[in-house]
Amino acid sequence: MTDAPIAFESSPSLSAAVVRRALVRDTARRSLARRRLAGRVATSLCTVALCISLVPLVALIAYIISRGLPALSGGFLVHTPTPEGIPGNGIGNAIVGTLIIVGLAMAMAVPVGLAASLFVVERPGKLSGALRFAANVLTGAPSIAIGVFAYAVFVVNFGYSGLAGSFALTVLMLPIMLRFNEEAMFTVPADLWEAGLALGSPRARVVRSVVLRSALPGIVTGNLLAMARAIGETAPLIFTIFGSQFFVFRPTSPMSAMPLTIYDNATQAYPDAQQTAWGTALVLMVLVIILSVVARVVAAHLNRKTR
Amino acid sequence: MSSLLAPDGFAGADPSSPVRGVREALERRRARAHGHVYAVVRWAGAGIFAAVFVTLLVTLFDQASAALGHMGIAILWTGWNPAKNQYGAGVFIVGTLLTTLVALVVAVPIGIGTAVLLSELAPRWIAAPFTLMVEFLAAVPSIVVGLWGLIVLTPLFATHVEPFLKKVPLLNVLFHGTAYGASVLLAGVVLAVMILPTIVALSRVAMSGVAVADREAGLALGATRWQVVSKAVVPGARRGIRASITLAMGRALGEAIAVALVIGNNTSLPHSLLSPGATLGSAIVNSFSEATPGSLEKSGVVALVVVLLAISVLVNAGGQLLLRARKPGLPPRGPVTESASPIMPTVPGVPDTAGTTT
Numbered sequence: 001m002t003d004a005p006i007a008f009e010s011s012p013s014l015s016a017a018v019v020r021r022a023l024v025r026d027t028a029r030r031s032l033a034r035r036r037l038a039g040r041v042a043t044s045l046c047t048v049a050l051c052i053s054l055v056p057l058v059a060l061i062a063y064i065i066s067r068g069l070p071a072l073s074g075g076f077l078v079h080t081p082t083p084e085g086i087p088g089n090g091i092g093n094a095i096v097g098t099l100i101i102v103g104l105a106m107a108m109a110v111p112v113g114l115a116a117s118l119f120v121v122e123r124p125g126k127l128s129g130a131l132r133f134a135a136n137v138l139t140g141a142p143s144i145a146i147g148v149f150a151y152a153v154f155v156v157n158f159g160y161s162g163l164a165g166s167f168a169l170t171v172l173m174l175p176i177m178l179r180f181n182e183e184a185m186f187t188v189p190a191d192l193w194e195a196g197l198a199l200g201s202p203r204a205r206v207v208r209s210v211v212l213r214s215a216l217p218g219i220v221t222g223n224l225l226a227m228a229r230a231i232g233e234t235a236p237l238i239f240t241i242f243g244s245q246f247f248v249f250r251p252t253s254p255m256s257a258m259p260l261t262i263y264d265n266a267t268q269a270y271p272d273a274q275q276t277a278w279g280t281a282l283v284l285m286v287l288v289i290i291l292s293v294v295a296r297v298v299a300a301h302l303n304r305k306t307r
Numbered sequence: 308m309s310s311l312l313a314p315d316g317f318a319g320a321d322p323s324s325p326v327r328g329v330r331e332a333l334e335r336r337r338a339r340a341h342g343h344v345y346a347v348v349r350w351a352g353a354g355i356f357a358a359v360f361v362t363l364l365v366t367l368f369d370q371a372s373a374a375l376g377h378m379g380i381a382i383l384w385t386g387w388n389p390a391k392n393q394y395g396a397g398v399f400i401v402g403t404l405l406t407t408l409v410a411l412v413v414a415v416p417i418g419i420g421t422a423v424l425l426s427e428l429a430p431r432w433i434a435a436p437f438t439l440m441v442e443f444l445a446a447v448p449s450i451v452v453g454l455w456g457l458i459v460l461t462p463l464f465a466t467h468v469e470p471f472l473k474k475v476p477l478l479n480v481l482f483h484g485t486a487y488g489a490s491v492l493l494a495g496v497v498l499a500v501m502i503l504p505t506i507v508a509l510s511r512v513a514m515s516g517v518a519v520a521d522r523e524a525g526l527a528l529g530a531t532r533w534q535v536v537s538k539a540v541v542p543g544a545r546r547g548i549r550a551s552i553t554l555a556m557g558r559a560l561g562e563a564i565a566v567a568l569v570i571g572n573n574t575s576l577p578h579s580l581l582s583p584g585a586t587l588g589s590a591i592v593n594s595f596s597e598a599t600p601g602s603l604e605k606s607g608v609v610a611l612v613v614v615l616l617a618i619s620v621l622v623n624a625g626g627q628l629l630l631r632a633r634k635p636g637l638p639p640r641g642p643v644t645e646s647a648s649p650i651m652p653t654v655p656g657v658p659d660t661a662g663t664t665t
Contacts, residue, residue, distance in 0.1 A: 019521055019524060019542075020528065022538040022542070023525050023530045023534060023535075023538050023539070024528065026534055026538060027528070027529065027530060032531075035531045035534060036531055038531075038533055039532055039533030042537070043424075043428050046420040046423050046424035046428060048420070049417045049418075049420025049424065050420070050424050050425070050429075050437070052417050053417045053418065054437075056500045057441070057444050057503070057504065059455075059459075060444075060447070060451075060452065060500065061444075063455055064455070112351075112352050112355050115348045115351055115352020115353070115355075116352035116353050116355070118348070118352065122349060123349070127353065127357075128353075130357070131353055131356060131357060134356070134357065134360040135356075136627070137620055137623065138360060140557045140561075140619050140620065140622070141561070141620075142561025142562070142588060142615055142619055143563070144561065144563035144564075144591050144592065144612070145363075145367065145561075145612045145615060148367070148595065148609060149363045149366055151595075152367070152370050152609070153362065153366055156600065171359055171363065174356060174359065178356065202338035202339075202341055202342050203345065204341040204342050207345065229446075232446075232447075232449070232450065234448070234449070234450045234564045235564050235592075238564070238592065239595060239596065259448060259450045262450050262451070263568075266450075266453070266454045266457055266458070266568060267568070274458060277458075278454070278458075281450075281451045281454055284448060285451055288447070288448060289443055292442075292443065
């Protein structure tokens with residue numbers, strides 16, 4: 001047994017000897033029947049785990065759909081909020097607010113994230129290491145901390161505004177994008193870099209036409225997923241955008257956003273407010289899911305195209 | 308590849324023509340200019356990112372300095388009482404750790420069991436749809452989970468779950484007092500629901516990343532399927548599993564809004580899991596807007612942010628160290644990367660990445 005002629009190819013994790021030793025020891029200690037029994041017990045335990053984990057997740061989805069759909073009647077998606085008890089309630093302003101705030105945040109975060117990740121990839125060194133460390137710290141940082149930071153920087157000086165919320169979301173997305181972009185660019189084979197450079201093309205040109213092009217699926221997916229994360233975040237917005245009952249298109253004024261609408265309505269005791277919260281939750285979730293699906297489809301499409 | 312060459316190429320140009328030299332010089336100059344622009348862009352990106360990070364730290368410490376100076380190190384164990392000018396984080400730290408512990412105790416075994424089933428044991432036609440579902444659930448915004456916890460779970464816990472737990476022998480040491488619904492326990496359960504998809508999705512990716520050769524080797528040696536799972540797959544994926552738990556723990560520690568909706572917001576020390584409590588995050592949400600700008604209380608809230616940030620950085624750093632640590636007796640295993648799973652880089656904070664590029 002000790003010299004079983006099995007080719008253990010370079011496994012990403014365990015060495016062949018370790019697996020073999022553990023298996024041989026285990027097999028020698030217990031009879032086949034007992035090992036089979038252990039497998040059956042373990043499998044049923046895992047099935048129980050799956051069932052337990054499905055209960056809350058399915059219930060969550062079911063609740064959002066069943067309570068959210070009734071709210072979506074009439075002009076829910078295009079109206080502005082009405083006072084309690086008056087029909088015609090809507091979250092049009094919150095949808096517009098979310099789109100503007102997140103759109104502005106993307107406009108700020110995508111170029112900066114791309115440039116910073118190019119720096120990290122192209123100039124390995126102390127500063128790149130520090131940037132990577134900062135990205136690690138920031139991705140793990142609680143989003144409420146980013147909200148308080150944006151308040152201290154923006155709101156204290158310029159008052160509540162949609163732009164302050166965009167800034168907070170930018171800070172939230174930047175480290176995520178940096179790491180996604182970096183990983184995507186690292187997957188570009190060194191051969192391609194070298195082939196480009198060997199042709200005598202300038203570095204900027206190689207990066208633009210070779211590296212960015214073949215890393216594009218990863219970059220697009222990563223940025224879209226960062227966006228999906230930012231759309232659902234409440235904590236960075238709660239101290240920055242203040243909320244508004246009207247359609248606001250100017251980012252320098254207080255605005256509304258869907259996560260904030262959910263939070264504000266959830267904390268009210270009126271049934272209408274709760275229904276608004278559920279309806280908004282449904283819209284928000286559909287939006288997030290659409291974004292993740294688009295991210296996957298884009299990645300798959302671009303992957304096919306570049307190969 | 309042809310686009311890599313200068314667009315007008317050299318091939319067609321007459322080698323003796325004097326124009327050629329001028330053209331080449333122009334080309335070189337343009338390339339150099341592009342190179343400069345590219346370098347500036349790169350540096351600008353790095354600079355902005357670094358500036359944001361430094362400003363964040365400086366601003367938060369600056370705003371918190373008044374309260375930190377007022378409280379000193381005692382901030383770590385004193386309570387929160389603005390009436391007495393006391394801005395300690397002690398109660399909130401206990402609340403944060405308790406809720407996170409409850410969330411992990413609930414979510415980790417269930418999550419890993421589910422991941423094992425989805426990755427290894429279940430037939431494909433069962434595993435595929437559930438995997439997709441779990442990955443989408445990882446993208447559900449936390450406010451939505453909080454809303455569900457507030458409106459659906461709170462009454463359910465008050466009338467059924469908590470009275471039941473009080474009757475269970477042995478366990479009821481942890482569960483005593485009035486069943487309000489909103490409690491440390493409920494906050495922990497809501498956090499568990501929030502982090503469960505993350506743990507499942509990332510652990511599953513880590514397990515599917517274990518080399519086929521490892522599994523086949525086990526089967527060839529006559530191992531049962533479960534033996535292969537427990538001796539080869541799970542140990543092989545343990546870095547990814549640990550990373551998923553660290554990430555989930557970070558999210559549970561830092562979640563503010565969802566917790567604020569369900570924990571009951573009580574600034575006294577919880578005496579059982581059924582007591583209403585507060586975490587650092589929920590306390591920040593509740594106290595920040597109330598505190599007058601420039602007051603010591605405002606600074607106290609920012610000090611809570613600093614404490615929360617410190618805890619999450621510690622947890623992250625601990626997680627990174629754990630990932631680097633090698634079990635004694637194991638041979639070296641290839642280059643250690645920062646990524647959570649062996650096959651796919653994962654980014655902390657973005658749980659829904661699992662499987663997107665696989």
